[in-house]
Amino acid sequence: MRAVILTAVAALALSSPALAQETIAITGGRILTGTSVIESGTVVMRGGRIVSVGSAAAPSGARVIDAAGKTVAPGFVVVDSGLAGSEVSSVKGSNDLSNGANTISASFDVSYGLDPWSFTLPVARLGGITRAVVVPAHAGGGGGAHSHQDDGDDNFAGAGAGGYQSPGLFAGQAAVISLASGGGDILVTPRVAMVAPFGEAGAVASGGARGAEFTLFRETLAEVRLYARNKAAYDRAALRDLSLSRADLEALIPVANGTMPLIVTVHRASDIRQVLRLAREEGVRLILDGAEEGWLVAADIASAGVPVLVNPITNLPGSFETRAARMENAAALNAAGVVIAIKGSEGSVHRAREARYNAGNAVSHGLPYESAIAALSVNPARIFGAGGRLGELTPGAAADVVIWTGDPLEPLSQASAVFIDGVEQPMETRQLMLRDRYRNGGRAAGGMPVAYGN
Structure with a gap:
C-alpha cells in the first residue's frame, strides 16, 4: 500500500x-x-x-x-467546499474545517490548514473542477463535515470560558484554492468571505430562538464598530469589556464595513427575508447558502442583489426549515434574476465532482442550459470577486x-x-x-x- x-x-x-x-x-x-x-x-x-x-x-x-x-x-469553480481541508470527515486529525476554540470563531482561517497533496483533489479535478471556495464547517451547513456545534451540551450563547461567546456566531473565513497537481501552493485568495449559520442552527447558537440571534448579531457588529473606532483605548484597557476576542473583532471589521461578504447558511423563506432585512439595515454584503425555500421569496432576493449558493437536487423536507424544498428552486431563482452558483453534494469534498450532475438535474427541472454552465463557472467566480480571471x-x-x-x-x-x-x-x-x-x-x-x- x-x-x-x-x-x-x-x-x-x-x-x-x-x-x-x-x-x-x-x-x-x-x-x-x-x-x-x-x-x-x-x-x-x-x-x-x-x-x-x-x-x-x-x-x-x-x-x-x-x-x-x-x-x-x-x-468549474465549486463552492461551499471542503476540498484540501478534510480527508476523512470522521477522522478528526484529517479534518481542518472544524474549529471549537472559544476565543477563535470569526478569526478562524481555513487557508492555513490546506493540504495540496490531498487525495480528494485529483478526484474532483477529473470532474472538471479546477478551483474551489473552501469554507469552514459549521452547524446547519450543507457540508459533510459539521462542526462540534451540531451536538453536545454546549450549544448556547453568552459568556463562555474567558468571557467570550460560546459557541460563536461565526464559523470563520473562506478561501479560494487551485486544484493544480504537484504539491505547490494551492492557495489563490485567503479570507474571501465570512461564514455564519442562521435559521435553526443560528438560533441554537444564540440561546434557542431566532430573535435572540438577530439581536446578538446586531450587538456583535456594534461592538466590532466600537472597537474599530477605539483601538488605542482598547490597547490601554480603557474600553468597556467586549464579548469577542481581539482576533475575532479584527476579523469582523471588513464584514461590519461591508468590504467582506458574509455567507449566511439559511433555509426557510421567512428566515431569508429576515436576513435580507438585517443586511439592509446593517450594511452587510450577503451571500445566501442553501436557500432551499428561496423560490418562495425569489423576487426579494433578486431585488436585494444577493447571490445564492444552491444545491438544486435538494427536494425533501428534512426539517421544518425545508418543507417547501423543490427541484425547481434553481430555475425559479434564476428566472427571477438571482445570480446562482451550483454546489456539489455532501460538502463538496468526496462528492465535489457531482456539481455537474446537480447542474444537469437543474436543467431537467427548468434551468436554461447556458445558465447551468454559468452557475458552475462564471457565476461563482464573480460572486467571490474573481470575475474575468477565473x-x-x-x-x-x-x-x-x-x-x-x-x-x-x-x-x-x-x-x-x-x-x-x-x-x-x-x-x-x-x-x-x-x-x-x-x-x-x-x-x-x-x-x-x-x-x-x-
Whole structure:
C-alpha cells in the first residue's frame, strides 16, 4: 500500500509550471466560454493565460490539440467546499474545517490548514473542477463535515470560558484554492468571505430562538464598530469589556464595513427575508447558502442583489426549515434574476465532482442550459470577486480549460484533458491506480504484494 501511495504522489506531481509557457491551441471543439457558445472554434493559451477564443486558426508554432467532436469548457469553480481541508470527515486529525476554540470563531482561517497533496483533489479535478471556495464547517451547513456545534451540551450563547461567546456566531473565513497537481501552493485568495449559520442552527447558537440571534448579531457588529473606532483605548484597557476576542473583532471589521461578504447558511423563506432585512439595515454584503425555500421569496432576493449558493437536487423536507424544498428552486431563482452558483453534494469534498450532475438535474427541472454552465463557472467566480480571471474562457483569464468527451452535464461524459493555469494535469487518481494494481489479480502491475501470496 505504501508503494501505491508513493507512486500516486509521484504521478500527480509530473506537471511543471514551466510547461505553462508553451503556446497551446485547442481546435475544432464546441466551446462553452461560460457566457456564450462557439460551435467550432479555437482556444489559445500561453503563459498560464487565455490568449484568444474564437474561430481563428491555431497560431504558428503552437502545440495543437484536436478537439473535434468534443466540448471545451472553462474549469468549474465549486463552492461551499471542503476540498484540501478534510480527508476523512470522521477522522478528526484529517479534518481542518472544524474549529471549537472559544476565543477563535470569526478569526478562524481555513487557508492555513490546506493540504495540496490531498487525495480528494485529483478526484474532483477529473470532474472538471479546477478551483474551489473552501469554507469552514459549521452547524446547519450543507457540508459533510459539521462542526462540534451540531451536538453536545454546549450549544448556547453568552459568556463562555474567558468571557467570550460560546459557541460563536461565526464559523470563520473562506478561501479560494487551485486544484493544480504537484504539491505547490494551492492557495489563490485567503479570507474571501465570512461564514455564519442562521435559521435553526443560528438560533441554537444564540440561546434557542431566532430573535435572540438577530439581536446578538446586531450587538456583535456594534461592538466590532466600537472597537474599530477605539483601538488605542482598547490597547490601554480603557474600553468597556467586549464579548469577542481581539482576533475575532479584527476579523469582523471588513464584514461590519461591508468590504467582506458574509455567507449566511439559511433555509426557510421567512428566515431569508429576515436576513435580507438585517443586511439592509446593517450594511452587510450577503451571500445566501442553501436557500432551499428561496423560490418562495425569489423576487426579494433578486431585488436585494444577493447571490445564492444552491444545491438544486435538494427536494425533501428534512426539517421544518425545508418543507417547501423543490427541484425547481434553481430555475425559479434564476428566472427571477438571482445570480446562482451550483454546489456539489455532501460538502463538496468526496462528492465535489457531482456539481455537474446537480447542474444537469437543474436543467431537467427548468434551468436554461447556458445558465447551468454559468452557475458552475462564471457565476461563482464573480460572486467571490474573481470575475474575468477565473471560470471563463476569455482573453486574460487563467487558462483553466477542460476538454470533455461530450456534454459536461451528461454523466457519461468524461474529461479527456484538464489544464490549470495552462499546465496540463495528470489524469490519475489514487483510486484509479489501486484499481489498476489489483484488478486481474494484480498481474498487470507485476503481481500482488508478498502478503497476498500468489
